[in-house]
Amino acid sequence: MPYVAPVKDMLFVMNELAGLSEVVTYPQYVEAGADLDLAPAILEEAAKFTQDVVAPLNWPGDQHPSVLRDGQVYTSPGFKEAFSQFASAGWQGVVHPSKFGGQGLPKLISTACFEMVNSANMSFALCPMLTDGAIEALLTAASPDIQERYVPKMISGEWTGTMNLTEPQAGSDLSMVRTRAAPQDDGTYKILGTKIYITYGDHDMAKNIVHLVLARLPDAPEGIKGISLFVAPKFMVSADGSLGKKNDIECVSLEHKLGIKASPTAVLQFGDHGGAVAYLVGEENRGLEYMFVMMNAARFSVGMQGVAVAERAYQKAVQYAKDRVQSRDLSGSPAPVAIIHQPDVKRMLMTMRGYTESARALAYYAAAAFDAQHAAPDEVVRKQNQAIYEFLVPIVKGYSTEMSIDVASLGIQVHGGMGFIEETGAAQHYRDARILTIYEGTTAIQANDLVGRKTVRDGGATAKIFCDKIMQTEKALAESDSADALAVLKQLTMARHAFEDSVTYIVSHAKTEIKEVYAGSFAYLRLCGLLFGAWQMARALLSAQALRAGDPPFFDAKIATARFFAENLLPQTQALAISILEGGQSTNALAPEQF
């Protein structure tokens, strides 16, 4: 089924909820040529490219995954050509600095483009996503020499990047990394070790691959404080930028995965023939810190992948529900009607829609906070937005990805028996989405981060900022005084109370009842996602009421979706708060041997 980029909703969110008009006034974006007209122009271009070129490769890619032959990975049909178009159109460089060939535009704009390419084809989109992360890490920590050698070719899409973190014994816990880096007399290092789950660890879509690798120097401290970051290219790069011989990095196998089958997930062997030549990025033993820069960007991106796959699954389900004629209308009809008239089908479609729109709104809001953090002229604004963005990253990652699995599953359900047949395509989204709560930090990792670093560390101060903002929206809802606004207000207020109670409990018990508190971390993350999503939908309702005359069908749908979300999804927060406040003890009650 074709993909149609939801440009109208994206622009509505950017303009009305995320504050694009403010973002484009920040000096560095003005300099880059950003203005209010640029966003629609770029989004239309991105829509065209992703709809026409990238989306048609999604299902064939699932059926013809990447393959490894004689040490070289060959990607799915059409991927190489599509990536070459992606690169030459400049899509890899949208947010990156113009000094290295990028466009230097706001994350808010690039986020919409990123959503589209992921809706079109998640497997394809993973390659530029990993490259983005590698560019970030090099820009953060690498020497000017390394930056100049690698970054421009990555931004141009001639080369791509990877992140090499995981090892068989070191998944979520990177303190257990064992890969070694041996210093050489010429200032380079030789890397020896095995890395697993390396997305696009090898492929044929670019001339070179820039591997960022976590490894330990000799005599490095134990644990996470002894990990350094290195860059190791697939092909050696001479001073003039030309490519030399192949480095000692071997793709020894590809994983046989549940989903995202077109994207090669490699096991990479570093140094089977003496050691892979690598260069230290930044300072010794600070690798994890640099990697976190990359990982934080990647976490936000994975959250957006959740929105993207949910959007695609939703579009497909809507189309089927409109086309499939079966059973009479509940209130009576002379003949069978399209199933979209059935209340339970509407319930499923509204649930998919509500989750997707709320998660998009929240993520774009976060992207604007990122832009403000980095580009707002006022330092106070920058600081406050940093706190906001950092609080939101685990929520965008955790909430959007968890809901994407539910949405993709509902997508199958709407199709009935057809949904279970692979050729229908709904099942691919269900399989693809399933990785999102795992990679770049599982939901548990996000939830722990949200509880520990984001809520407890500042004693709930940032959480309080969100409460204040939500209360402002409640005030506006009360003043607007429409039946829809008041219905949303009722549920939003209850949910905000649930959040306040949870924050109070967490902050006051985190030291004394650590296991009980962390047993509720998932529930807390989900509560935050629902509340903040509903808050954005409430803001959307207020804007839609004001703008309604300009496009009644669109704005009425937005209002109805906001109310649906408040009445049918947001109330989960009541249950989650009970679980957070009362459920920790029973969660931890069983000893391992009792399971």
Place this chain on the structure above:
Amino acid sequence: MPYVAPVKDMLFVMNELAGLSEVVTYPQYVEAGADLDLAPAILEEAAKFTQDVVAPLNWPGDQHPSVLRDGQVYTSPGFKEAFSQFASAGWQGVVHPSKFGGQGLPKLISTACFEMVNSANMSFALCPMLTDGAIEALLTAASPDIQERYVPKMISGEWTGTMNLTEPQAGSDLSMVRTRAAPQDDGTYKILGTKIYITYGDHDMAKNIVHLVLARLPDAPEGIKGISLFVAPKFMVSADGSLGKKNDIECVSLEHKLGIKASPTAVLQFGDHGGAVAYLVGEENRGLEYMFVMMNAARFSVGMQGVAVAERAYQKAVQYAKDRVQSRDLSGSPAPVAIIHQPDVKRMLMTMRGYTESARALAYYAAAAFDAQHAAPDEVVRKQNQAIYEFLVPIVKGYSTEMSIDVASLGIQVHGGMGFIEETGAAQHYRDARILTIYEGTTAIQANDLVGRKTVRDGGATAKIFCDKIMQTEKALAESDSADALAVLKQLTMARHAFEDSVTYIVSHAKTEIKEVYAGSFAYLRLCGLLFGAWQMARALLSAQALRAGDPPFFDAKIATARFFAENLLPQTQALAISILEGGQSTNALAPEQF
């Protein structure tokens, strides 16, 4: 990973919650030799067979699905031999009448056996499950001649059965069935039409296949009142029971499915060469009624498949969580510990366990009601249990299958990145489980049945019976006065109130606001599943408190699981009630063209 049948929990549920001691006193079961010692003996046998013979074929079957070659389906490696053992050990006949060679035992006992074979291998278990349904339908409606010709061979497992309902244009809505049956002069019929999604529609595990087929006679009324039921064998059966020539039934293709890949899902073409010879079952135009007998049995069975796949996914996740050593204990540990010590991993495992145990308890309770309905000497008891069983069928089907998808998904999550790799095996459960909410009536069909036929039709009278029973349990919890019992009591009472409010709303608005009421049907089904599951867990807690001294680790775990369920899963009922009472209007607000 090996499967270990949870015989201890099964027997606990049968004895303490489902009333096995009562069931085995019913005359027909006494006659069949049932007593309290029989259940453990049969369960141990079933455990041995399913663990050793059936379970090892599960993953290979997924990797080597059934194939169609030259019009004949060949099943996955080992299936044929395993089914032959299944048949010769008499497993097909556990509940069926002894007069046709069965054992005539209670459904309560056969349900446990059925769970095991499904945990071991859902694809394999589908074949006997469909045969069970076909036997039921023949016993309900077929002439003695047809019964004698087909049923004994089906009970012995020499032949198997199928259900031919769905057609490309007729899925959930069987009124649209178009397959025709042309009467012949000799009293037989010729069937012409295409049936899809026919589970084990062809295979090589038995000598013959007995197809039950819905079709229309000439001049039959439109819609569901014009559908008749026929039996059409793969190979013609002579009067002496010997097999003759092949009938005009062709397997023209097998579906390429997301899961249960080893089970062949056939497209059957009836009558490409003049018509498939068939015999009318029962009276003309009453086919759907007979099929419902079969379908009701099958709905309960599919609910049990949900319990079964959840149990298997749970066992696998527990094993991984015990084996995988990574990260330190939250409260401090000198070295990394097994991840089962992490609160969020416990949260996932307890959720899986809580859903599985509650759904098992509720289903076994329903099975005992079925036995009472059919075999209790007192007619009042039979009547009341019929109402109870019929109320519970859509809940067992809907709740157990919906939760099984969540449980299988959590099973992947516990495995982290490994869960996404097919060879790990966790992904198979996620794929297999996904059919369960679709076949034998989607969750929406179950939810509509629960609202319309089961709740509104008697004005909430049966729902009230459950309230009274739950209140009795609440009383016992209050009297027991342990901290665990009181914690469960608090949540159970709140949830029962949510149920009462929902029933009141549904019964009083079903006529006037039909679309609003049915928009909440899914939420109502889920609310019932959670409440009734929690009620069974509360009863389990009370038994466990009384029996504790006999096996403290087991009973303490039961108590803790009951409390976990009440505090962490049951509170969802609060959110569901809001959705039922307030969310119907916004669910229906969008017109089709606004999606």
